[in-house]
Amino acid sequence: MLKKLGFIFEKFGPILLSIVVFLFLIHYKKYFSFHFSPQGGWKIDALYNAIFGWSSVQVGFVFGVYGFVIGKKDGFIEAVKNTVAMKRFNSYLRSANILGFLLAVTSLPLMVINPDISTEHNFIYYVVSLWFSAFTWAFLTFLRISFTFGILISVKDENDFDGA
Incomplete structure (x- = not known):
């Protein structure tokens, strides 16, 4: 039972925590x-x-991990x-890549337009809060992948060749 709860949290934890972040930002919008x-x-x-810079780095890293994993033949x-x-794990890689890409693409107009969220009753505050929640989701998916990838590459292959 506990193992099943762990898998559920692993799978849905990032999106659930991003929803919590969105609700937190809405609740404390005045602050x-x-x-x-x-x-x-x-x-x-x-x-x-x-966030644009982070999402760009994330996409590159996750794509590199994806390439390594699907390209490893032994x-x-x-x-x-x-x-x-x-x-x-491969589904996590795909979702992290898509999330990072979408975050980078949606960050571009925000950087150009630079919308002001300093007024409390402003529709753009909700848009930016949703965008930041997407960042939270993408960041947590990145952490999930990094942790798992660290475990995958820590296992030594039996036929490692150590030199000439």
């Missing part, structure tokens, strides 16, 4: 709106740029290639 105003001192354009990764766990 965040103030801090992104000129009096609050936070810079919204810096947030747009930071050793441990080849041995587990057709297991349920590896199929689940």
Whole structure:
């Protein structure tokens, strides 16, 4: 039972936590709106740029992991290639790649337009909150992949060749 709950959290944890972040941002919109105003001192354009940069790096890393995993034709990764766990990992890779790409693409107009979210009753605040929640989802999927990939590559292949 506990193992099944762990798999459910592994699969749905990132999206559920991003929904929690969205609800948190909506609930505390007065606080965040103030801090992104000129009096609050936070810079919204810096947030747009930071998340664009992160999502770009994430897509590159995840695509590299995906290429490594599907291209490996021997050793441990080849041995587990057709297991349920590896199929689940590959689906996580695909979703993280898509999420990172969509986040990068949606960050571009935000960087160009630089919408102001400093007023509390502003529709764009909800759009930016949704966008930031998508970042949370993408970031957590990245962590899930990084952790699992670390486990995958830590298993030594039996026929490792150590030199000339």
